[in-house]
Amino acid sequence: MTHGHDEAFDHADVAPGDEHEEGGAGLRVLGYLAGLGLAILLTATSFFVAGTDLVWEPSIPVALVVLAIAQMGVHLVFFLHITTGPDNTNNVLALAFGVLIVILVMAGSLWIMANLNHNMMPMDRFMQMQR
Amino acid sequence: MSDTAIAYPGSDPRQLRSMAGAVAHSGPASKRIVTAYGFWIFILSDMVMFSAFFATYAVLLGQTAGGPSGHDLFDLRNVAVETAFLLASSFSCGLASIAADTRSTIWFQLAMAVTCAFGLGFLAIEGNEFASLVARGAGPTRSAFLSAFFTLVGCHGLHVSAGILWLLTMMAQVFAKGFRADIQRRILCFALFWHALDIIWIAVFTVVYLIGSAR
Numbered sequence: 001m002t003h004g005h006d007e008a009f010d011h012a013d014v015a016p017g018d019e020h021e022e023g024g025a026g027l028r029v030l031g032y033l034a035g036l037g038l039a040i041l042l043t044a045t046s047f048f049v050a051g052t053d054l055v056w057e058p059s060i061p062v063a064l065v066v067l068a069i070a071q072m073g074v075h076l077v078f079f080l081h082i083t084t085g086p087d088n089t090n091n092v093l094a095l096a097f098g099v100l101i102v103i104l105v106m107a108g109s110l111w112i113m114a115n116l117n118h119n120m121m122p123m124d125r126f127m128q129m130q131r
Numbered sequence: 132m133s134d135t136a137i138a139y140p141g142s143d144p145r146q147l148r149s150m151a152g153a154v155a156h157s158g159p160a161s162k163r164i165v166t167a168y169g170f171w172i173f174i175l176s177d178m179v180m181f182s183a184f185f186a187t188y189a190v191l192l193g194q195t196a197g198g199p200s201g202h203d204l205f206d207l208r209n210v211a212v213e214t215a216f217l218l219a220s221s222f223s224c225g226l227a228s229i230a231a232d233t234r235s236t237i238w239f240q241l242a243m244a245v246t247c248a249f250g251l252g253f254l255a256i257e258g259n260e261f262a263s264l265v266a267r268g269a270g271p272t273r274s275a276f277l278s279a280f281f282t283l284v285g286c287h288g289l290h291v292s293a294g295i296l297w298l299l300t301m302m303a304q305v306f307a308k309g310f311r312a313d314i315q316r317r318i319l320c321f322a323l324f325w326h327a328l329d330i331i332w333i334a335v336f337t338v339v340y341l342i343g344s345a346r
Contacts, residue, residue: 013160015167017228017323025233032225039218043336047211050341061342068337072330079225079326091171098175102182109186 014087017080035078042071163316170320174327177290181331184286185338188279192343196274201343204269206260210340213256214332217291220249221329228322234310243302246325250295257288280339287335290328297321 014020019028046067049055055063076082082091121129159165192201227242261281264270271281301321304314 013164015164015319016171017167017319017326018163025229028229029226032222032229035225036218036222043214043218043333046337046341047207050345051207060345064337064341068333071333075221075326075330075333079221079329080323090168094168094172094175098178101179105179105182106186106189109183110189113190 012087013090014081014085016082016091019081020083020085020087031078035074038074038078039071042067042074046071162312163319166316167319167323170323174323177327178331181283181286181334184279184283185334188283188339188343191275191279194275196276198274198277199267199269200276201280201340202345204264204267205340205344207340207344209256209260210336213253214336216249216253216256217329217332220246220253221326223249224322224325228318231305231310231315231318236305236309239305240302243298247295247298247302250291250298254288254291254295257284261285280343284335284339287328287331290331294321294325294328297324 019031046064049060049063049067076095082088082095084092160168223242223245227239227246230238230242264277269277271278298321301314301318304317308314
């Protein structure tokens with residue numbers, strides 16, 4: 001990736017989406033092909049697991065979530081070029097904060113709503129009290 | 132009082148700060164980094180918005196109000212084709228960014244056209260699915276589950292539609308203005324947007340379709 005390396009003072013950072021390596025176009029295409037292959041593999045596994053009887057049934061949703069998170073990682077690394085290198089610190093920190101908020105919103109909503117649902121009086125008893 | 136400050140220039144906090152700054156960094160980041168980083172923050176906030184829709188869908192998954200559930204409605208073969216289309220368009224979008232970096236106009240326009248074709252194919256399948264759901268009486272007004280479904284998947288579809296408009300704009304701008312530095316920054320932001328849409332689709336086909344059709 002040539003951009004961001006033209007100016008000497010930019011060596012410490014890489015823009016999100018830009019690749020760090022100076023490799024040629026052929027090497028970069030290979031990187032995208034590797035990402036595509038892994039993504040196809042994980043997607044095919046997801047669809048197979050969802051429709052099969054070979055896996056213990058209660059484990060299927062957990063397996064699907066794990067496969068999805070793995071595929072998101074593949075997309076982040078091979079398509080968005082987010083790395084753990086020192087030139088990506090800002091990008092990774094912003095991503096980490098975003099992931100934290102996403103987890104809080106999703107897990108918090110599910111937890112609170114399940115709790116409310118559990119503590120709510122059954123509807124038939126509620127109707128009796130209304131009379 | 133002011134005499135002591137002059138006598139010891141090192142005690143002047145402004146001077147200290149400027150000296151420390153000269154050691155820590157030697158100037159602002161380039162415009163490409165600033166622009167892409169700002170857009171990266173937008174994409175992450177967009178994902179936070181989507182997480183609220185996902186939480187809504189997960190909470191309302193069982194609230195079908197006696198109507199059809201995901202198991203009765205979803206056609207997983209359709210979803211697999213949609214997934215393949217979006218993944219292929221993400222790949223050709225990556226090829227378009229490589230072509231933009233090597234300043235190859237023909238390959239850029241070709242890769243963007245392929246990206247656009249797969250994106251339009253995805254939208255056609257999704258529109259078809261929505262139309263058939265409404266025709267079968269399973270529209271967004273049928274139950275809380277279907278309201279959440281149409282909101283979440285429809286919001287992703289709107290993002291894809293906006294992305295296709297942006298894609299066509301970038302093709303036109305490269306055609307009219309060439310690979311100028313500001314056009315290159317827009318191409319970088321567009322690539323971030325398009326790849327992010329594919330990441331959100333991973334969550335959609337897993338949570339909405341595969342987990343949603345299990346029960």
